[in-house]
Structures are given as C-alpha cells and as structure tokens.
Amino acid sequence: MPHASFLNRQALHLRPDPARVIVRPFKPATEPRDLNPTDKMRANHIVDRVLALGSEAVAAQLADVLDNFQGRHRNLLESFEARADEMEDAFTKHGAFSKTQRQLVGAYFLSEYSFEASALFNPSIVPHPDQTETPHGALRFIMSLRAIGEGHVSSLTFRTGMIAADGSLAVDPTVRLASVPRINRRISGPDGDSVELTFRPEQDLSERVIFPVTESQSNGIEDARFVKFNDGGRETYYATYTAYSGRAIRSELIETSDFMSFRLTPLRGAAAHNKGMALFPRKIGGNYAMIARQDNENLYLIYSDDLYTWESGRLLLKPQFPWEFVQIGNCGSPIELDEGWLLLTHGVGPIRKYSIGAALLDKHDPSKVLARSSEPLLRPEPSEREGYVPNVVYTCGAMRHNDQIILPYAVSDTFSSFATIKIAALMDAMRR
Incomplete structure (x- = not known):
C-alpha cells in the first residue's frame, strides 16, 4: 500500500x-489491612520518634517539609491528614495526636512518585x-x-x-x-x-x-x-x-x-x-x-x-x-x-x-x-x-x-x- x-x-x-510527580502511600506502611506485624511495628517506631519531639520541633519539621514540597503539590496538609487517617489502625497503641503531629506523621508515610x-x-x-x-x-x-x-x-x-x-x-x-x-x-x-x-x-x-x-x-x-x-x-x-x-x-x-x-x-x-x-x-x-x-x-x-x-x-x-x-x-x-x-x-x-x-x-x-x-x-x-x-x-x-x-x-x-x-x-x- x-x-x-x-x-x-x-x-x-x-x-x-x-x-511530574504525585504523592502516594509509602511502603511498607500501606493500607492498614496490608500491614503485617513487622510493618506495623516499624510504622509505630516512626510514630514514636515523631511524638518524642517537642511541639516546637514538630512545628519546625512540618514547616520545613512544606517549604520543601509545597510548590510541587496541591493541598499538601490535606494529603498529610488523609494519609494519617488511613494509618489509624496501625497507631492503636498511641494516644491522641495534636493536629500538627498528625500532619507530620502523615508526611512520613507518603512518597513522591514520578x-x-x-x-x-x-x-x-x-x-x-x-x-x-x-x-x-x-x-x-x-x-x-x-x-x-x-x-x-x-x-x-x-x-x-x-x-x-x-x-x-x-x-x-x-x-x-x-x-x-x-x-x-x-x-x-x-x-x-x-x-x-x-x-x-x-x-x-x-x-x-x-x-x-x-x-x-x-x-x-x-x-x-x-x-x-x-x-x-x-x-x-x-x-x-x-x-x-x-x-x-x-x-x-x-x-x-x-x-x-x-x-x-x-x-x-x-x-x-x-x-x-x-x-x-x-x-x-x-x-x-x-x-x-x-x-x-x-x-x-x-x-x-x-x-x-x-x-x-x-x-x-x-x-x-x-x-x-x-x-x-x-x-x-x-x-x-x-x-x-x-x-x-x-x-x-x-x-x-x-x-x-x-x-x-x-x-x-x-x-x-x-x-x-x-x-x-x-x-x-x-x-x-x-x-x-x-x-x-x-x-x-x-x-x-x-x-x-x-x-x-x-x-x-x-x-x-x-x-x-x-x-x-x-x-x-x-x-x-
């Protein structure tokens, strides 16, 4: 032809x-139903380290994250909070979080994906x-x-x-x-x-x-x-x-x-x-x-x-x-x-x-x-x-x-x- x-x-x-990047759940801490006991333990270790920080240090770390990534994504704080909500079942041994602590914890369980x-x-x-x-x-x-x-x-x-x-x-x-x-x-x-x-x-x-x-x-x-x-x-x-x-x-x-x-x-x-x-x-x-x-x-x-x-x-x-x-x-x-x-x-x-x-x-x-x-x-x-x-x-x-x-x-x-x-x-x- x-x-x-x-x-x-x-x-x-x-x-x-x-x-061009999106944020997606960071593994091994994916959906709670997918976490095996080892992964849950690791997730809780990360949360323990965040909660051990003082309130000023938490606020400073969150500000640093936002300063680094804010221009790359929409509504980052909203994404952090949504990710923390998804991880709720993995955090059962912890007490109440402040809003800033919760947002910073959510950031630790996300990653950028190109x-x-x-x-x-x-x-x-x-x-x-x-x-x-x-x-x-x-x-x-x-x-x-x-x-x-x-x-x-x-x-x-x-x-x-x-x-x-x-x-x-x-x-x-x-x-x-x-x-x-x-x-x-x-x-x-x-x-x-x-x-x-x-x-x-x-x-x-x-x-x-x-x-x-x-x-x-x-x-x-x-x-x-x-x-x-x-x-x-x-x-x-x-x-x-x-x-x-x-x-x-x-x-x-x-x-x-x-x-x-x-x-x-x-x-x-x-x-x-x-x-x-x-x-x-x-x-x-x-x-x-x-x-x-x-x-x-x-x-x-x-x-x-x-x-x-x-x-x-x-x-x-x-x-x-x-x-x-x-x-x-x-x-x-x-x-x-x-x-x-x-x-x-x-x-x-x-x-x-x-x-x-x-x-x-x-x-x-x-x-x-x-x-x-x-x-x-x-x-x-x-x-x-x-x-x-x-x-x-x-x-x-x-x-x-x-x-x-x-x-x-x-x-x-x-x-x-x-x-x-x-x-x-x-x-x-x-x-x-």
Whole structure:
C-alpha cells in the first residue's frame, strides 16, 4: 500500500517528563489491612520518634517539609491528614495526636512518585465533551496516555488539544502539578472492587492522574481504549483497560461523562480474562458489541446485552499476512464511516515487530469483513525503532474528523506521536 498517498506523520511528539510527580502511600506502611506485624511495628517506631519531639520541633519539621514540597503539590496538609487517617489502625497503641503531629506523621508515610519517568505511550483520542468557543470547523479533543514510572507501574494521564479546520494538530501544554483523585466510594464484589473517583474542578485535565487503587490494578492500569458512546442520544465516555495485579491480568471498564468523575468496574465473563477489548461506539441490533482477543492470537466479535458481562465471541480475523503472523489485536474502538466500521489492528511479525493495519467491517453486520490491508498502514521507521520496547508502533484508539482519521500512536513504548490518514485514499487502497 503506497503510504504517502493517504498517511502523513506529524512533527508532534509527547515525551515523558520525570519532573511530574504525585504523592502516594509509602511502603511498607500501606493500607492498614496490608500491614503485617513487622510493618506495623516499624510504622509505630516512626510514630514514636515523631511524638518524642517537642511541639516546637514538630512545628519546625512540618514547616520545613512544606517549604520543601509545597510548590510541587496541591493541598499538601490535606494529603498529610488523609494519609494519617488511613494509618489509624496501625497507631492503636498511641494516644491522641495534636493536629500538627498528625500532619507530620502523615508526611512520613507518603512518597513522591514520578509517574511518567520511563514512558508516555499507547494513546487513545476522543472529542472533548466541552466544545465551547471552538472555532468553526475545528474540534477540541482529549487524549488518554499510559504513563510508566519506577517499578514499571502504569497509570492513566490525559492531554487536551485541538484539530484545526485545515486538519493541523496542536496539543495544549501540561500544567506543572499532577494530582490523584479522591476515592468517593469503593464497592467490593466477587469479581473485585469497583471504585468511584472524583477530581476537583480547579485541577486541569492534564493534572489528573488515575493511579492504581484496587488490588487487581496494583501493578498497573494499562492501555485504556476510550470511545465516545452514543446510546439513544445519551453520550458517555467508556474505556476498556487492562488491570494488572503483578500476577494476573483482567479487563475492566472506565465510565465518565465529564473526565472529572470516573467509575472503574471489573468486567465479567470469559472474554474479560484477557486484554485488548474495544467497545463499539453504539449498540448494534440492540446489543453492545466488542472486539476482543480471547486467545492471544486472533480477533473475535462479541455481543452482549450487559455492558459488564462478556462471554465467548465469534472469530472475526486471524493472522493472514507476514507482518502479522505472530498475532493480531485491535488498536482501539471501531470508527464508523459511511463505508462501514474501520477497525485499526496491530500485527506482530518477525523479531517481534509491531505494525498497525486496518480492516473494514460491514456497518450492519460487523462479522462481515469487507476489506483488509495487506500491508501495514504504519510501521516503525528507522528513527522510531529505539526505545523501552524496540520496533513497536501502537495505538489504543483513533478518531475521525471531517475527511481524516486522527491517529495518535506510540513509538517503541516510550513516547507518542501523531499521523493523519485521508479516509477516501485509505478506502481506495484497501479495496485494491
């Protein structure tokens, strides 16, 4: 396929910034229920040392901490107090604390974490829910990105930007601060915990970081595939993602309408025990529809009348061309075109080289494959082959704007870039 006829790489790169940090619980003193007796003893030793200080020394130490870290985080004293509240069960042998003592104790059980120190990759893109004052013909967007920091822990971060009427792209600068949300509610169930999270209105979207908060996510929230879902005029943003506990993976679902409040829910059923699920942007024949990779090799089409339960599906695509002989998977939710559903795929070839291809599915019956790219649309260029995981280009979701597909993509699991694809030229090339 003559790439130059329909695909244009953009000179726009999003790179990880180790200066962006959040505060998170310091181990071994994590949640009280996770503390073994040795850890509790150590936690109490730390508290003993703080309480042995005089009131003036406590105030001086707290002032020094604030002077050192205040400009790096919002509401630090509030974070200190919240952390002390979480540690309450570990401090049972101690008497009452003064407010200043409690704040200083909380500071000792937090640490800074550079959440995107290693990588910023695997993006997806959706229209921004607020298009107020957007110029005619332009479109504001939100990108989600997978960020990796120390210990290979993945979290979810965001960027905003605009596609101009002429198709040119711009990404807004990030704010200096980064913040995690408040946990409003945690619901335990047989498939794991569901959580409801809320950020504050004053926190810029690029400031918001969704960090692992449940046992199933403890080692990472990976590869969120966001889609704007329309259900009879009601629009909700959903994202399937991989929750990684350090021992097992499973698929879970994010729901939001405003990117301020989020609900994270484990998915049920046979398909949920693998990764790489992507939701269609609307129901088909009255049912939800999902593209999934159930066997680590092929792509399947699954229908369900329950958004949270996904059983086995029907084989849709299997490796056919040399650049995808190892496996294929989806690269985000299908995009609705006049011609059908455009499904971006990834293929793995020799030397574990990842490339991005495409298939066109029938709009009314997506089990029918109308066309398929015999060669990749996007493959690692010589300048894009080096990084955390070499020889990989990958995306978790693209978006249509006018006559183009806007394709954010990751380079070697390290940083992210963009390409634009002319829809009409791509359709012609796929048919040929």
